[in-house]
Amino acid sequence: MRGRWLYLLGLGIVAGAAQAQEADIARRFGTLDGVTQVSLSPDGQRLAFLAPNKGLANDLFVVDIADGASPRRILRASGDPEILRWCRWATDARLICQIGGREKVGEFIYGFSSLLGVDAAGGNVKSLSTRRGDNALGIDFRGGSVIDWQPGPPDSVLMMRSHVPEANRRTASLITKDEQGMGVDLVNVVAGSVKVVEKPRRDTIEYITDGKGKVRIMGTQPMEGRTDNLSRIVRYFYKPADGGDWQQLSSLDTLSREGFEPWTVDAATNRAIGFGKIDGRLAVMAVKLDGTGKGETLYRHPEVDVDGLVRVGRDQRVVGATYATDRRQMVTTDTKVAAMADSLSRALGGRQVYFIDASADESQWLLWAGSDIDPGRYYRYTPAAKQLRPLLEDRPLLSGLTLSPVKAIRYPASDGTMVPGYLTLPPGRSDARGLPAIVMPHGGPSSRDEWGFDWLAQYFAQTGFAVVQPNYRGSSGYGDQWYQNNGFQSWKVAIGDVNDAGRWILAQGADPAKLSIVGWSYGGYAALQSGVVAPGLFRAIVAIAPVTDLGRLKTESTRYTNGAIVRDFIGSGPHIREGSPAQNADRITAPVLMFHGTLDQNVDIDQARIMRGALLSAGKKAELVEYPGLAHGLGDSDTRTAMLAQITKFLPH
Secondary structure: OOOHHHHHOOOOOOOOOOOOOHHHHHHHHHOOOOOOEEEEOOOOOEEEEEEEOOOOOEEEEEEEOOOOOOOEEEEEEOOOOEEEEEEEEOOOOEEEEEEEEEEEEOOEEEEEEEEEEEEOOOOOOEEOOOOOOOOEOOOOOOOOEEEEOOOOOOOEEEEEEEEOOEEOOOOOOOEEEOOOEEEEEEEEOOOOOEEEEEEEEOOEEEEEEOOOOOEEEEEEOOEOOOOOOEOOEEEEEEOOOOOOOOEEEEEEEOOOOOEOEEEEEEOOOOEEEEEEEEOOEEEEEEEEOOOOOOEEEEEOOOOOOEEEEEEEOOOOEEEEEEEEOOOEEEEEOOHHHHHHHHHHHHHOOOOEEEEEEEOOOOOOEEEEEEEOOEEEEEEEEEHHHOEEEEEEEOOHHHOOOOOOOEEEEEEEOOOOOEEEEEEEOOOOOOOOOOOOEEEOOOOOOOOOOOOOOOHHHHHHHHOOOEEEEEOOEOEOOOOHHHHOOHHHHOHHHHHHHHHHHHHHHHHOOOOHHHEEEEEEOHHHHHHHHHHHHOOOOOOEEEEEOOOOOHHHHHHHHOOOOOHHHHHHHHOOOOHHHHOOHHHHHHHOOOOEEEEEEOOOOOOOOHHHHHHHHHHHHOOOOEEEEEEOOOOOOOOOHHHHHHHHHHHHHHOOO
C-alpha cells in the first residue's frame, strides 16, 4: 500500500522515472513533503495528518486505519495568511489544531498563532485561544499551546493561553479587564468550559506540567529595564509538589546557553529534567524540586552536545536522550522502548526509528523510519501481534529513484583542525573525480548538518554534482570550543572552514572549473562571504534568503522585541564591516544568483536587495529572484521546483 493514501490525495506517483529529464527531477525534489505532521488517536484506530495543498494552503485529513478507506479532509487552511501548523487528538472524537502565519503591517512582519478544536468527523470548529475584544489595549499574537494532554478530567487539556487587557472605550479611565500575559487554563474541548489554573503573568513565556495535571515550572523573560527589548536571561521558578508559592529554580542565558533549562518534570522523583553545560557541552541534568537545589547529571557525551530527550506516550514521559556524532544516536533507560527501537530498526533494514505517538494504553505505536536514501515513512506498530503496518510516505514522488548514500567525512582546515561534514555523490559514483561539485554550508549559524535525507543535497547529487556539507566551526552540537563566538562574530574561522571544504573536494578530483557554493539563510551568507574571502575558488554562488550586511541586520532587529538579543549575538567591532559581503561586493568575481521571499521574518528581503545593488554597482554579475508573500523557507512546491531548475541552469556542470 506504499503511497496509496497520498495518491488518493492527488499528489500522485510518477511511474517510469528511469530516464526522467531535469524538469521532472526538479519537480520531484522541489515538491514539499506529502505529509507534514501525523497523530494517532487515543484508541489507536485512526490517523490524523496534515498534507500540503496548492500554493501555501494545507489540509487536515482523518482516516480509519483498519478498513483502509480513503482519508477524509475535515479542515483546510487557505495559506493566505493562515496555515495549519499541527493537529493532534485530544479525544477519540475531537482534535486540537494550531493555525499560524505571517502578515506585514507597514515595515513590520508579524507572526501569529491560534488554537482551535474540530470534530474528527468534521465541523464544530471552535476557537480555543483567548478571545480578543474590540477594546483590547495591546497586541498579542500568541495563541497559546497545549501543555498537558491528559491532566485528569475527561475531555480536557491544560492550555497555556495569552491575555490582553481591555478598557471601556466610553469611559477611558475604567479598566474592564486587566489580565495580561500568559496563564494556564483547564479547557474542556467538548463543552468549551474553562477553569483558571494559573492566572496570567505579564513576563511569563512558558509553563511545564508533570504530565499528570499539575503545573510545576514557570519560565519568565522580562523586558530589559525600561526598553521594549526582551532580556536575554530566562528565569525559571517551580512550585512544590504539595502546592504553594513559586520559588526560584534556575536561569538560562539564551545566547551563551549557560544555566539550567528545564524541559519536563518527572513526578515520580519530583525532579525537573533538562539541559545544562558540563565542560562546555550540553548534558542531560535533573534538579530536585524540593528547595535543596540538588542536581545530578543523567547523561553526557565526551565529544558532542546531548541535545534532545526521548519522550514517548501521551504523557510524554522521558525514557532517554539523543545526540549526534556522525549519526544521531539514542540512549534510553527504558529497556522495553530500547528493545522495541532496536528490533524495529533491524526489521526496517537499519533505518533510524523515531516514536511519534501512541494510543492511550500503548498497545499501538505510531513511528517514523527513514535513512539517507529513504526520505521516510510512517508506520503503526502493534507490539502484541508484532505487526508493523505501513501508513504514509513523506515523499512518494521519489519512489523508484535511486538516491545517494551520505558519507561522513573529516577534512583538514588551513590550521590543521579536522572539520566534520558529509559527502553525497551522484548515484553509482564512489569518488568525485571529474565531477562538478557544490559546497553547501548549513544555515543557523547555531545549527549543524546531520546524516540522513536532505532534499537539496540529494537533488544536486541526482543531477550529477558531488555535494559537501561542512559542519564548520561556528556550528552548534559540538560544544563551546567548536561554536566559538558564533558564525558571525567568528566569521573568519567559519568561512575559512567552508572554503577549505571546497579545497578538499578539489583534492578528491572534482573539476576546479565547476566548483560552486550554495547556501540558505546563514548558508547564503557563508556562500557570499566565501566569494569575498576566496574570489577565485568558487565559479558560481547561490544564496537563498541570505544575510548580507551585519550592521543592517542589527538595525532591522530593533523593530522587534528581540532586538537586544540580536544585537548581542552579532556583536560590535571591525567584523561588522569586514564580515558583511554587501560591504565588500567589489571583491567577488563569481556570478551570483539569489532567491528571497518578501514575507521573510527571519531575514528581511532588503538584505538581498542591498547585495544585488552592491554587486551591480561594482560591475559584477548578479540576479535576485523575489517571491511575493513567501517566508524564509519558501514553502511552496511550485516555487521550489522552479528555483531548483534555475539553480541547475546557473551552475557550471
